[in-house]
Amino acid sequence: MISVKGLEKRYTIGDTAFTILNKIDMQADKGEFIAVMGPSGSGKSTFLNLLGGLDTPEAGEITVNGKNIHSLNETQRTLFRREHVGFIFQNYQLLPNLTVEENVSFPMYSGKKDKQEIKKQVSDLLRSVSLEGKEKNYPSQLSGGQQQRVAIARALSMNPNLILADEPTGNLDRRTGTEVLRLLSSLHQKNQLTIIMVTHDVYAASYADRIILLKDGVIESDIRQTEGANQDVMANLLAKLNS
Ligand SMILES: Nc1ncnc2c1ncn2[C@@H]1O[C@H](COP(=O)(O)OP(=O)(O)O)[C@@H](O)[C@H]1O
Ligand SMILES: [Mg+2]
Numbered sequence: 001m002i003s004v005k006g007l008e009k010r011y012t013i014g015d016t017a018f019t020i021l022n023k024i025d026m027q028a029d030k031g032e033f034i035a036v037m038g039p040s041g042s043g044k045s046t047f048l049n050l051l052g053g054l055d056t057p058e059a060g061e062i063t064v065n066g067k068n069i070h071s072l073n074e075t076q077r078t079l080f081r082r083e084h085v086g087f088i089f090q091n092y093q094l095l096p097n098l099t100v101e102e103n104v105s106f107p108m109y110s111g112k113k114d115k116q117e118i119k120k121q122v123s124d125l126l127r128s129v130s131l132e133g134k135e136k137n138y139p140s141q142l143s144g145g146q147q148q149r150v151a152i153a154r155a156l157s158m159n160p161n162l163i164l165a166d167e168p169t170g171n172l173d174r175r176t177g178t179e180v181l182r183l184l185s186s187l188h189q190k191n192q193l194t195i196i197m198v199t200h201d202v203y204a205a206s207y208a209d210r211i212i213l214l215k216d217g218v219i220e221s222d223i224r225q226t227e228g229a230n231q232d233v234m235a236n237l238l239a240k241l242n243s
Contacts, residue, residue, distance in 0.1 A: 001162070001194055002028040002051065007060035009046055020046050022217035023060070030161065031192045033185065035205035038214035044198040045166050047214065051196060052085050052164045053077045064162065082110065086155030090167035092147040094139040094154075100126065101135040104153045125153040129183060145176030152183060163187075165197040169204050181207045 007024040010017050020043040028034055036044050049055040051062060053069040062069050065084055072080055094103050105122045113121075126132055129149040139147050148168060155163055165184070169177035185207050188195050197208060205211050206225075213221045 001030040001032075001065060002026070002196075003061075003063040004051070005061045007047075007050065007062065008058045009043065009050065009055075010058050019217050021050075021057070021214075024217075024219060026212065026219060026222070028194060028196070030194055031188070032210055033188045033195045033208045034197070034210045034212060035208035036196060036198045036212050036214060037200060037202075037205055038220075040200065042214045043217065044200075044214055048164050048166050048196065048198050052087060053081055082107065082158055084160050084162055086158070086160040086163045088148070088151050088155050088163065088165040088168045090170040092139070092144075092151045092171075094147055094150055096139055098138075099135065100131065100137050100139070100142070100150050103139070103150055104157055107154065107157050121157070122153075125156055128156075128187075129153045143176070144172050145179055148172065148176075148180050149183065152180070152187075156187070161192075161194060163193055163195045163197075165195065167198055167200070169199070169201065174203075177204065 004024055004026040007021055007026075008019070009021040010019050012018070024047070036047060038044050046055065050057055051064070053062075053064075053072070056070055064080075067080060069077060069080060095106075098106065101122050104125055105118050108118045108121065123132070123135075126135065129152050131146060131149055131153065134142065134146065134150075139150065142150065148171075152168075163184070168184070169180050172180060181204055184195055184197070187193050195208075197204070199205050208225070210222070210224045212219055213223075
């Protein structure tokens with residue numbers, strides 16, 4: 001489903017080039033729930049944005065659903081994103097002047113669906129994130145956890161098979177964060193959704209079934225969590241993060 005080969009990302013500031021991602025290779029199968037961890041500034045967001053075609057690399061190849069996304073032109077890439085990828089951000093990125101149902105439905109109007117069909121889909125989506133009854137609310141009238149659930153519904157609105165989430169629980173307290181993580185986890189199980197979630201929080205990462213650790217521009221470890229091994233894996237990761 002996702003194949004990354006020799007991915008390189010650099011930023012040049014003044015005369016100095018900083019290598020953020022240094023020849024990264026990675027594969028992900030359909031239906032995996034992967035957490036990408038690493039210290040602040042290690043390139044997690046950069047990596048996620050490259051995977052979603054929001055940014056372009058200096059070298060390397062990213063194939064998603066058989067498409068080499070950086071061989072696409074700008075228009076093709078926009079279409080690719082709309083068809084295949086749902087994004088979730090730390091600060092929700094809802095449009096403040098649109099209601100909950102408008103925030104969820106606006107990506108759908110770019111397609112050829114009729115209004116009744118969209119209305120029905122929005123109502124199904126809002127039910128799936130437990131927000132029925134909030135259709136007419138504005139984002140400012142919702143809690144952080146509720147806003148993130150609207151963002152999740154919006155991410156799902158075009159029926160993507162890949163969800164890219166950048167610190168989705170970063171602004172939430174533990175209880176609300178847990179609700180969001182459980183929701184992502186159940187969506188992943190129910191719909192065979194592939195999820196790649198950036199987080200610096202070991203607790204959030206424990207919901208994923210695979211953890212990739214980025215450090216100094218490379219994948220320092222790539223661990224599949226198996227039941228029973230969880231605690232050891234976590235202890236190991238914590239030790240690495242703190243080293
Ligand atoms: N547009 C940019 N121009 C220059 N440097 C950038 C830019 N975006 C990110 N960086 C640098 O790249 C590094 C990785 O950033 P980022 O991917 O946001 O890290 P993370 O999400 O792991 O905290 C940081 O050192 C950051 O300062
Ligand atoms: Mg980041």
